[in-house]
Amino acid sequence: MVCPFDRAQALEQRQRDQAIDAQLAQARRESAGPSLSHCVDCDNEIPEARRALGGKKRCTPCQTGFEKGVQR
Structure with missing residues (x-):
């Protein structure tokens, strides 16, 4: 069984990675x-x-x- 804290940490990391990727994509569009x-x-x-x-x-x-x- 997966610990709820591990699941929460994994979710938080995925959300953080998505936010970083979105900011990097915006920066690439602006510098084109x-x-x-x-x-x-x-x-x-x-x-x-x-x-x-x-x-x-x-x-x-x-x-x-x-x-x-x-x-x-």
Whole structure:
């Protein structure tokens, strides 16, 4: 007979793995395609090293604010 704690732990691990996979899939979709040369928020040039990652629309400061929910 399987211990209920083992079953709960296995379920929790499966849910965690699914959540991680969903976040990774979303990140891959967002980074698809070429990067823009200038930020959509502030119109400053996006550094070449950042553009090389692909799919970048914002400079680092604007992306940080966007992720924190700060509007410029």
